[in-house]
Amino acid sequence: MRKGMVGLVTVLFCGALLCGGCAKKEMVKAEEATVPPVTTEKPAATPSKPAPKEETVKEQPVQEAPTATGESTVKEQPTVIAATELEKVLFDFDSYTLSQTARDTLSKDAQWLEKNKQTKVQIEGHCDERGSDEYNLALGENRAKAAMKYLISLGVPASQLSVISFGKERPADPGHDEAAWAKNRRAEFVILK
Structure with a gap:
């Protein structure tokens, strides 16, 4: 009788574990994930003047901690200018190979540089939304490096260029x-001054 009771309790305990178990992740259907958000904004009116060629974004100085003498140091951030003179290059899906169009664009960019x-x-370097974060960061870096290597092959000094992946x-x-x-799926240029 006692063995039967221990066996029954064991079976009930195992059954409770199987039924209650670990929480499962909620799966989202592909159709639900691709629905764009609904906005109520009205489209902006067409501007009567052409947009300026160059947009400057100045960053504020960063205040650092006080030094041992009690003085604080200020570190200047570089001024970032949107590179409207330099054209972005586009890439095919899951690729960092430069197309002929991309090479032609980079040739024009090399002349400006x-x-x-x-x-x-x-x-x-940028990617589309498909793929994991880690994969897209690596792919974006490869795209930026491919553009940089091609510019260097055209005579642009490597010291003038740097890469980052987003x-x-x-x-x-x-x-x-x-x-x-x-x-x-692109590589864009930002001028640092």
């Missing part, structure tokens, strides 16, 4: 379709 040798440029963190187009993804 040759005329502006004092200018430091950061090449940003993966899928900064989409150019927030859409969830092939047209938006094609715009997001």
Whole structure:
């Protein structure tokens, strides 16, 4: 009788563990994940003047901790200018190979950089939303490096260039379709002064 009772309790305990078990992750259907957010904003009116060629974004100085003498030091951040003179290059899905169009664009960018040798440029690698964060960061870096290597092969000094990857963190187009993804697979240029 006692063995039967221990066996019954054991079976009930195991059954409770199987039924209650670990919490399961909630799965989202693919159709639900691709629904874009609904906005109530009205489209902006078409501007009557053309947009300025160059947009300057100045960053504020960063206040650092006081030194041992009680004085605080201020570290200046570089001024970042959107590189409207330098054209971005686009990439195919899951690729960092430069197309002929991308090489032609980079050739024009190299000519501009040759005329502006004092200018430091950061090449940003970007991806579309598909793929893991880690994979897209690596792919974005490879895209930026491919653009940098091609510019160097055209005579741009390596000291004038740097690379950074944003993966899928900064989409150019927030859409969830092939047209938006094609715009997001890119390498862009930011001028550092």
